[in-house]
Amino acid sequence: MSVIKKHKFADLVHIEQLRKIESNKAKDLSYASIKDMQTHTTNDFSYPDFIHRLATRAKRLIQDNALEDRLRQPQQQFVRVSRICLVVAAILGGLAASQAVSESSILNIYWLLAVLLGFNTISLLLWISGITLNLQSLSSGIAAQLASWLPYREKKTPTIASLASRAWWESCLTGDVGKWRISVLTHKFWLTYLTAGMGLLILLMLAKQYNFIWGTTLLPDSSLPRLTHILGTPLEAMGLKIPDDPQTVASRIGAGKQDAETRGAWANFLIGSLLIYGILPRLLLLSLSLVMQKWSEYRFKLDLYLPYYIELRQRLMARELKAKVIDADPNAGIKPAAVARPPENVSIPANAQAFGIELDQATHWPESVTCRLNIIDQQSHDEAIALIKNVKGPLLLGVAAHRLPDRGVQRLIKELVDSTAEKPWLILLNKPSAPVASAREFAWFRLAEACSIPAEHVITQ
Amino acid sequence: MMIVSNPNRPDNYSLLNVAVVGHTNTGKTSLIRTMLRSTEFGVIEDAAGTTRHVEQAAISADNEPILNLYDTPGLEDSRALAAHIRKLHTKLKSLPPVQILEHFVTRVSVNDPLEQEAKVIRQILRSDILLYIIDVREPFLEKYRLELDILTQSAKPMIPVFNFIAGHNQELAKWRQHLAMYNIHATLEFDTVAFTFEAEKRLYQKIQSLVESHYTPLQKLIDHRAKLWNQLCLSGAKRVTELIVNVACYRESKATQNNRIADSLTEDRLHDFVRKAEQRCLHDLLSIFNFSEKDVAIQKIPVSNGHWQLDIFAPGILKAYGLDVGSAAAKGAAAGAGIDLMVGGMSLGAASALGAIAGAGWSTFRRYGDEIKATVQGAKWQCADEITLQILYLRQKHLLKKLMHRGHAAQDTMKVDTADTEKLPDNWSKLTSALRQNPAWQEPTVTRNNNPQYQEIEARLVGALLDEG
Numbered sequence: 035m036s037v038i039k040k041h042k043f044a045d046l047v048h049i050e051q052l053r054k055i056e057s058n059k060a061k062d063l064s065y066a067s068i069k070d071m072q073t074h075t076t077n078d079f080s081y082p083d084f085i086h087r088l089a090t091r092a093k094r095l096i097q098d099n100a101l102e103d104r105l106r107q108p109q110q111q112f113v114r115v116s117r118i119c120l121v122v123a124a125i126l127g128g129l130a131a132s133q134a135v136s137e138s139s140i141l142n143i144y145w146l147l148a149v150l151l152g153f154n155t156i157s158l159l160l161w162i163s164g165i166t167l168n169l170q171s172l173s174s175g176i177a178a179q180l181a182s183w184l185p186y187r188e189k190k191t192p193t194i195a196s197l198a199s200r201a202w203w204e205s206c207l208t209g210d211v212g213k214w215r216i217s218v219l220t221h222k223f224w225l226t227y228l229t230a231g232m233g234l235l236i237l238l239m240l241a242k243q244y245n246f247i248w249g250t251t252l253l254p255d256s257s258l259p260r261l262t263h264i265l266g267t268p269l270e271a272m273g274l275k276i277p278d279d280p281q282t283v284a285s286r287i288g289a290g291k292q293d294a295e296t297r298g299a300w301a302n303f304l305i306g307s308l309l310i311y312g313i314l315p316r317l318l319l320l321s322l323s324l325v326m327q328k329w330s331e332y333r334f335k336l337d338l339y340l341p342y343y344i345e346l347r348q349r350l351m352a353r354e355l356k357a358k359v360i361d362a363d364p365n366a367g368i369k370p371a372a373v374a375r376p377p378e379n380v381s382i383p384a385n386a387q388a389f390g391i392e393l394d395q396a397t398h399w400p401e402s403v404t405c406r407l408n409i410i411d412q413q414s415h416d417e418a419i420a421l422i423k424n425v426k427g428p429l430l431l432g433v434a435a436h437r438l439p440d441r442g443v444q445r446l447i448k449e450l451v452d453s454t455a456e457k458p459w460l461i462l463l464n465k466p467s468a469p470v471a472s473a474r475e476f477a478w479f480r481l482a483e484a485c486s487i488p489a490e491h492v493i494t495q
Numbered sequence: 496m497m498i499v500s501n502p503n504r505p506d507n508y509s510l511l512n513v514a515v516v517g518h519t520n521t522g523k524t525s526l527i528r529t530m531l532r533s534t535e536f537g538v539i540e541d542a543a544g545t546t547r548h549v550e551q552a553a554i555s556a557d558n559e560p561i562l563n564l565y566d567t568p569g570l571e572d573s574r575a576l577a578a579h580i581r582k583l584h585t586k587l588k589s590l591p592p593v594q595i596l597e598h599f600v601t602r603v604s605v606n607d608p609l610e611q612e613a614k615v616i617r618q619i620l621r622s623d624i625l626l627y628i629i630d631v632r633e634p635f636l637e638k639y640r641l642e643l644d645i646l647t648q649s650a651k652p653m654i655p656v657f658n659f660i661a662g663h664n665q666e667l668a669k670w671r672q673h674l675a676m677y678n679i680h681a682t683l684e685f686d687t688v689a690f691t692f693e694a695e696k697r698l699y700q701k702i703q704s705l706v707e708s709h710y711t712p713l714q715k716l717i718d719h720r721a722k723l724w725n726q727l728c729l730s731g732a733k734r735v736t737e738l739i740v741n742v743a744c745y746r747e748s749k750a751t752q753n754n755r756i757a758d759s760l761t762e763d764r765l766h767d768f769v770r771k772a773e774q775r776c777l778h779d780l781l782s783i784f785n786f787s788e789k790d791v792a793i794q795k796i797p798v799s800n801g802h803w804q805l806d807i808f809a810p811g812i813l814k815a816y817g818l819d820v821g822s823a824a825a826k827g828a829a830a831g832a833g834i835d836l837m838v839g840g841m842s843l844g845a846a847s848a849l850g851a852i853a854g855a856g857w858s859t860f861r862r863y864g865d866e867i868k869a870t871v872q873g874a875k876w877q878c879a880d881e882i883t884l885q886i887l888y889l890r891q892k893h894l895l896k897k898l899m900h901r902g903h904a905a906q907d908t909m910k911v912d913t914a915d916t917e918k919l920p921d922n923w924s925k926l927t928s929a930l931r932q933n934p935a936w937q938e939p940t941v942t943r944n945n946n947p948q949y950q951e952i953e954a955r956l957v958g959a960l961l962d963e964g
Contacts, residue, residue, distance in 0.1 A: 080558075209941040339733040340939050341779050348782040355533050360565075361549035361614050364605050394634045411637035412574065438520050440543045441571035441608070442638055477542055 041082070043331035045089040047205050051105050052092050053342050054201035055194055062194065063099050085336070087350045088343075104195045108202035116219055123223045127230030131238075141244040143285075143300060144258060150231045151312050154224050158315065161220060165213075211334055214327035221320035228312040232305065239301055246300035249287035259283065262303065269306040276303045373479045376489040383459055386430035389418050389450065391443060397434045397465045400495070405432065415446060422454045430459045435494075436468035439481040448485045458485070461493040510553070511562040511709045513702065514618050514651075517628035518642060519543045519569025522658040525687035526628055527552060527564050529902040530695065532785050537566055544569060547611060549618045556719035561712045565622060567615045573641040576612045580645060592648035596620060619646065624706050625653040626698075631666045632659050635673040643677060652705040655682045656698070661689040681705075690902035692724045728899055730783045732960040735891040736953055737939065738776040742769055742887060743930035744937035746878040761877050769879055773887065777894070784898045884927055889917045892960050920959030926952050 056063065096102055127150070134146035192200070206215060238244070248258050259282045266276035277285065277299040284296060336343060382402060390399075390408035399405050406425075409418050422429060431447060433439070451458045460482045464470065475494065482492045515523045524537035524546050531552055538545050550566045570576070583595050590598065596616050603613040619625060625646060633639070646653055655674060660667050667684070674682060683701055685694045696717055703713045745768060747761050879887075896917075920926065929952055930936065936943045943949050 204940045204942065209945050212941075337939065337944065339730055339737070341734065341737060341775060344730070344734065344779045344783060355531065355535055355552065356560075357536055357550055357552040359548045359550050361617065363547035363568075364610075365547070392634070392636055437633075438543050440519050440569070441611075442574055445572055445575060471541060473541060 041085045041089055043211075043334055045092070046085070046334055046336060047202060048096065048105060049085075049088050049092045049336065050205045051198045051201040052095060052101075053340070054197045054204075055101075057342060058192055058197055059194055063095065065095070066098060081335075081338075084338075084347060084350065088336075088346065091346075091350065101194070101198070105198050105202075107195060108199040109206070111199075112202075112206070116222070119219065119223055120226045123226040124230040127227035127232075128234045130227075131231040131234040135235075135238055135244070139242060139244050141246050141300075141304075142248065143246050143304060144248045144250070144261075146235070146304065147307060150228060150308060154228060154312050154316070157220070157224060158319075161217065161319075165217070205334070210330035211327065214323050214330055217323040218320060218327055221316050221323055225313065225316045225320060228308060228316065232308045232313070235308075236305065244297065244301075245292045246285055246297060246304075247287045248282075248285060255286070265307055265311070266303055268310060269303065272306070274302045274306050275299050276306070371480075373476060373483050374489055375476075376479060376482075376492040376494070378494070380490060380493045382461070382493060383428040383430065383457075385427040386459060387422070387425045387427045387456075388430045388432060389422070390432045391434075391447065392437070393432065393434055393463070394465075396467065397432075397463050399432060399463060400461075403430065403432075403461075409446065409450075415449075418450060419453050422450060426456070428456050428459055429454045430461060432461045432463050433478065434468075435462035435464050435470045435475065435478065438474070439477050444481050444484060447481065447487075451485050451487065457491060458487050459491045459493065460485075460487050462495060464495050510560055511624070511702070511706060511713070512565065512622040513562055513624050513626060514565045514567060514615075514622035515626045515628060516567050516615055516619060516646065517569065518573075518630070518633075518639060519571045520545070521569065521628040521630040521633075522687045523569065523628050524566050525902065526626070526656065526658065526685065527566050529687045529690055530554065530564065530698075532903055534786065534903050543571060544611070549614055554716065556712075556716045559712075559715075561716040562709075565618050567618050568611045570612055570615055570642050572609065572612065573638045573645065576609055577641040577645060579609060580648075593620070593650050596645075596648055616645070616649070619649045619651060622651060623709075624702055625649070625651050627653050627655045629655055629657050629670060630659050631657050631663050631670050635670060640673075640677075643679070653679075654698075654701050654705065655679055657682060657684045658687055660684050660686050687902045690900050692721075696721065727783065728961055729957065731780055731895050731898065732957040733953075734776060734779050734783060735888075735895055735960055736956040738772055738891060739884065739888055739956060740930055740953070741772050741937055742879045743884055743927050744934050745769075745772075746931075746934050748877075765877055765879060769883060769887070773891075776891065780891075780894065780898060784901070785903070786898065786901070878931060881924070881927065885919060885923070888919065888923075892917045895960060896963065920955060922955070926955060 096105060130149040131146070134142055134149060206212060250258055259279065262277065262282055263279075269276050275298065277296060281296040281299055285292065285300065338344070338347065382400060386403060388399065388403045388405045390397075390405050392410055393405075393408050406421060407414060407418050409415050429450065431450060433443070433447075447460075460478070462470070462475065462478055479489070479492060482489070515526055517523050520541065520543055524539050528534060528536050528539070531554065536552055537550060546566055547568050549568070552564050552566070553560045554562050554564060580595060580599060583599060584592075587595055587598060597620060600613045600617040600620065603610055607613065627643070627646060629639075657667055657670060671682065674680070681701065681704075683694070683698055685698055699713055699717045699720070703710055703717075706713075745765075747765050747768075929948065933943075933949070936946075936949055
């Protein structure tokens with residue numbers, strides 16, 4: 035038996051897309067290529083086996099109906115929109131950096147940090163709270179929502195392409211997979227924004243000499259130097275030179291000229307902060323999201339309780355019945371000879387000697403007849419034979435019509451019939467609580483024939 | 496690697512061999528069908544000697560075969576058989592009973608009147624355990640006693656299985672008494688027509704206690720079967736839930752003007768939708784429980800070509816369910832969608848507050864956009880009303896229950912018309928109104944299935960459907 039490999043997420047998405055299309059537009063599809071797909075039989079149902087069959091079926095249907103492009107389209111659209119988002123992010127990052135640099139070669143350090151890192155941090159906090167509280171609207175920002183919306187447009191009269199988009203959107207942009215896919219896009223967006231901003235800053239600082247200043251309107255004067263100190267501690271630990279207190283004080287807005295050392299220290303501080311507080315966390319979260327996306331794609335399962343899959347399961351995965359005849363019937367295929375229904379309204383012969391065959395208490399004889407003996411075992415059988423040999427008058431054998439004439443009963447009746455010199459009669463007795471099927475009656479007629487009881491001697495009630 | 500079969504040791508030597516024996520027409524093939532959950536095994540007919548050969552079928556757990564079941568011809572002439580064996584006893588006094596049976600089966604000719612009985616005894620001697628099927632509706636006659644005598648001579652463990660017990664308690668008690676006189680107490684009730692999984696489980700447990708050497712594989716089989724059975728019932732209940740959700744969430748927009756023709760068209764479309772949805776559900780339920788459509792035609796379930804003969808909107812149906820016939824709603828009249836705009840307004844407000852940063856506004860608009868638009872335009876929706884949903888639920892619950900208790904040997908007509916014994920789940924109206932509020936749930940989507948509110952509704956409906964109390 036071949037081992038079936040774990041199916042890819044893309045296969046599952048294709049299956050889901052086909053499900054959407056088939057549930058709405060089955061008439062537009064050609065099923066020629068899967069007609070010959072044989073039912074796969076197994077003893078027990080196995081999920082990978084079934085998915086494998088579904089994937090094969092999907093592949094053939096896609097090829098047959100040239101759906102490849104239309105199924106791939108939503109993914110391509112998503113990639114395209116993501117790229118647009120990233121370009122927008124790069125432009126925004128560049129704009130933010132260039133805004134902080136004034137014409138007069140002065141670089142406002144905290145304004146720059148607020149624009150580049152501040153928004154990033156707010157969005158990061160929102161993302162984290164969204165992920166921890168499982169609120170997708172918080173964790174995915176505008177850009178990601180936009181990117182996820184564009185491929186998905188609901189239509190009143192769906193086309194194959196719109197159904198394919200919808201299915202793709204549902205399986206790739208919702209649920210766990212969607213949460214992490216959108217997170218990836220969000221982190222990429224901010225990473226591009228920060229990288230573009232930082233890149234532009236580095237270029238500007240390479241080409242021009244900037245004086246770094248800071249200033250605040252609302253906060254006390256000591257707050258920003260303290261912030262510089264706090265933010266700078268990890269940078270210092272990494273061996274970067276950051277502005278010391280006198281240098282910071284000297285950089286207060288309007289404080290005058292700056293020496294090269296102070297400028298260098300501020301530039302270190304700026305680039306270091308962007309790296310440590312902006313790019314690095316985003317990179318880490320990006321890789322986490324990528325891993326989580328792959329993991330959730332790996333764990334993605336089709337909802338096999340859906341009617342569509344129940345139907346396909348029945349068609350593709352019929353249960354195998356492992357049965358074989360091991361001790362054959364030598365007379366197999368021989369049908370019993372047909373018997374005629376005896377005439378109706380045969381009257382009970384006068385002076386009949388009545389014997390019952392395995393009757394129970396609930397089975398009653400017609401009032402005109404008295405049963406001499408009910409044969410239930412060997413002893414009563416022997417007694418009956420002895421009686422029959424001695425009595426005069428027609429022999430009337432009563433059987434319960436609802437019960438089954440088996441070979442044992444047939445042999446018993448034959449023995450009784452053989453031991454009488456008189457004409458034998460058979461009466462089918464009814465029990466009020468047990469209806470008699472016509473097949474059952476015919477079985478009795480056949481028995482009568484086999485025991486040489488003529489058809490006109492069979493009485494039905 | 497090729498496995499070379501050894502003629503002295505069959506491939507399945509370690510498998511437990513279970514012979515199903517009994518008088519003719521007691522339901523031996525039926526028992527096997529029910530255990531296999533298949534309507535395809537063997538031939539079932541209400542006649543003597545329907546099965547005239549020995550047929551083997553394997554039962555496996557997780558694709559690992561655990562036991563072989565052997566369907567045997569019915570014993571028909573046990574008195575002749577007993578007499579014959581008695582004769583052999585007197586002739587071969589020195590031989591133990593088992594060897595006398597062996598002597599009998601090796602010497603019987605093809606045309607012997609006892610050839611069919613010989614087949615049964617041959618299989619008994621090859622098996623590890625016997626299931627002796629009893630039709631309790633039959634009186635305890637001498638011929639059955641003789642059958643038991645002969646089976647006992649084979650020196651194999653035997654479990655008498657009472658079949659057709661539904662509604663025959665007195666007869667069952669009598670059979671128990673008689674068997675007790677023969678010192679047979681370990682019996683089993685297993686109705687092949689009115690099936691319960693519990694009985695099947697007990698059957699395996701009984702076998703387990705009698706054939707100790709196969710304890711572990713049998714336990715595996717019991718566990719596997721229980722798992723499958725739960726999945727089966729869950730699948731059925733989920734399918735019905737899907738139908739209820741599908742119909743409850745469905746809505747058809749209605750023209751603003753009072754146009755009677757357009758209204759009746761809308762009504763027709765709604766009726767058509769509900770009927771078709773129910774038919775699809777029936778079809779799926781049958782296939783979940785492995786009753787094929789072909790089987791349905793034979794079994795005369797009130798369905799023709801997979802269609803309900805009963806029409807959910809037919810006048811009599813409502814009465815059968817004890818529901819109000821006079822209700823205008825029963826005609827499928829509009830039961831306003833009643834969208835709570837407060838909810839929409841609140842989340843819109845909250846969303847626009849966050850919207851600038853989080854962009855949640857879009858999703859809210861996507862959800863309530865239609866309703867807001869409709870309110871502005873004064874449009875209305877028509878949806879399946881409360882009574883329709885109730886009938887649908889009650890009928891499907893009844894059907895599901897019947898399918899869960901239908902043996903694969905059942906030949907009777909399955910009537911699914913009155914279901915006054917079924918109850919609606921608690922908080923039914925809360926559940927349905929919640930469903931109505933969410934028309935987007937009509938189609939199965941990942942978003943819907945991940946929605947906690949939906950999950951709760953689904954769990955409640957599934958729970959209520961599977962609740963047999």
